[in-house]
Amino acid sequence: MPGLGCYSHAMKTPDKSVLPDACKRSVCPVASALDIVGDKWTLLVVRDLYMGKKTYSELQKSPENIPTNILADRLKRLQQAGIIDRQSYQTNPLRYAYRLTDKGRDLDRVLKAIVEWGNRHIPETMQIEDIDSLFPRLSE
Amino acid sequence: MPGLGCYSHAMKTPDKSVLPDACKRSVCPVASALDIVGDKWTLLVVRDLYMGKKTYSELQKSPENIPTNILADRLKRLQQAGIIDRQSYQTNPLRYAYRLTDKGRDLDRVLKAIVEWGNRHIPETMQIEDIDSLFPRLSE
DNA sequence: TCCAGTAACTTGTAAAATGAAAGTAACTGG
DNA sequence: CCAGTTACTTTCATTTTACAAGTTACTGGA
Numbered sequence: 001m002p003g004l005g006c007y008s009h010a011m012k013t014p015d016k017s018v019l020p021d022a023c024k025r026s027v028c029p030v031a032s033a034l035d036i037v038g039d040k041w042t043l044l045v046v047r048d049l050y051m052g053k054k055t056y057s058e059l060q061k062s063p064e065n066i067p068t069n070i071l072a073d074r075l076k077r078l079q080q081a082g083i084i085d086r087q088s089y090q091t092n093p094l095r096y097a098y099r100l101t102d103k104g105r106d107l108d109r110v111l112k113a114i115v116e117w118g119n120r121h122i123p124e125t126m127q128i129e130d131i132d133s134l135f136p137r138l139s140e
Numbered sequence: 141m142p143g144l145g146c147y148s149h150a151m152k153t154p155d156k157s158v159l160p161d162a163c164k165r166s167v168c169p170v171a172s173a174l175d176i177v178g179d180k181w182t183l184l185v186v187r188d189l190y191m192g193k194k195t196y197s198e199l200q201k202s203p204e205n206i207p208t209n210i211l212a213d214r215l216k217r218l219q220q221a222g223i224i225d226r227q228s229y230q231t232n233p234l235r236y237a238y239r240l241t242d243k244g245r246d247l248d249r250v251l252k253a254i255v256e257w258g259n260r261h262i263p264e265t266m267q268i269e270d271i272d273s274l275f276p277r278l279s280e
Numbered sequence: 281t282c283c284a285g286t287a288a289c290t291t292g293t294a295a296a297a298t299g300a301a302a303g304t305a306a307c308t309g310g
Numbered sequence: 311c312c313a314g315t316t317a318c319t320t321t322c323a324t325t326t327t328a329c330a331a332g333t334t335a336c337t338g339g340a
Contacts, residue, residue, distance in 0.1 A: 024264075025204040025205075026202075026204050027265055027266045028204070028258075028265065028266065029254065029257075029262065029265040029266065029268065030183060030184060030187050030251060030254050030255060030258065031184055032258050032265045033255075033257055033258040034181075034183060034184065034254075036262075038178070038180040038181075038183070039178060039179060039180070040175070040179070041298095043170060043174060044171060044174065047168075047170050055317085056316070056317050056318070057315080057316060060317090063165075063166040063171075064166050064168070067298070067299050067301095068300095068301095068318070068319090069299080069300095069319075069320080070297090070298070070299075071318090072317085072318060073297095082261075092306085092307070093306050093307045093308090093316075094306090095317080096317085103261045106257055106260060106261065107257060109253040109256065109257070110250065110253040110257055111170060112253070113253045114169065114170050114250055115173075116249065117173055117249065117250055118168075118169025118173040120246060121222075121246060122172045122173065122176075124164075124167060124172075125167055125168065125169040125172045126167045126169065128169065179326095180327095181327095195287080196289075197286080197287055197288070200287095207328050207329065207330095208288085209289085209290075209291085209327085210326095210327070210328080211289095212288080212290075213327095232335085232336070233288085233334085233335050233336045233337090234288095234335090235287070235288080236288085
């Protein structure tokens with residue numbers, strides 16, 4: 001079965017502090033990507049940042065009601081993965097605005113494909129007519 | 141925040157046998173799609189079916205080493221979601237071949253986008269040069 | 281006929297992730 | 311001074327996952 005190049009690494013992480021996150025399941029790009037964004041919440045955070053949300057509280061107000069500890073965790077992981085960064089937009093008190101990096105903005109094609117598939121195959125999803133206007137490539 | 145149409149349903153499932161799986165997080169197509177394929181394993185099963193694998197044991201032999209109970213669970217869920225079906229290819233003993241439905245084959249754009257993103261942004265992933273040849277639209 | 285082997289699962293259980301709620305720290309505005 | 315907001319962290323019960331082992335049903339060979 002050649003093709004997607006999915007060969008196992010067969011390596012385990014004895015200590016998380018030594019090998020931070022280098023334990024990929026395989027060299028397959030699908031598996032490696034799912035190691036980062038393959039869960040119920042991560043891509044929703046990316047979606048919201050795409051939609052223009054910037055702060056923690058804005059991200060928390062989404063209709064899916066992400067638990068606050070999960071949101072904090074995903075923001076940390078997305079930062080470590082280089083998909084988002086944050087900059088302080090005020091001091092006293094220190095507050096951060098989150099935003100997508102180039103790597104994060106490149107997920108637009110994935111999001112668009114998911115929107116199209118959902119609209120086509122899942123009834124009662126809100127039809128998005130002009131997807132490109134929803135996921136513009138912000139030049140920053 | 142208009143746009144993706146993500147409004148909460150605010151409904152809970154008191155009994156799983158009564159309301160099978162109708163409890164979506166929102167009407168957002170991204171959230172609804174992730175309710176189905178948003179985990180570490182589901183899209184890998186779809187990938188393998190795309191690559192030509194058909195049987196349970198073939199799916200189990202992938203380099204990511206999916207646990208057997210997870211594979212059985214995902215095959216059930218994918219069937220219930222209408223993404224795959226199965227047909228018996230022999231009796232005595234009864235054996236099934238799994239295959240993607242139209243709905244499942246329509247995930248090719250999602251997979252392709254993920255492959256491209258992984259190849260571009262995750263080092264050491266196997267570079268896929270000709271993606272379209274890997275995800276042909278089998279007319280079956 | 282006996283036995284190893286294969287396919288397709290299921291079951292049991294420990295570990296990890298998730299979800300809901302509450303708590304905390306630092307400020308603001310009245 | 312006190313209620314309110316923001317951005318989290320902590321606790322803990324529930325759910326999901328991972329790993330191992332077991333089960334059922336057949337095949338093919340000695």
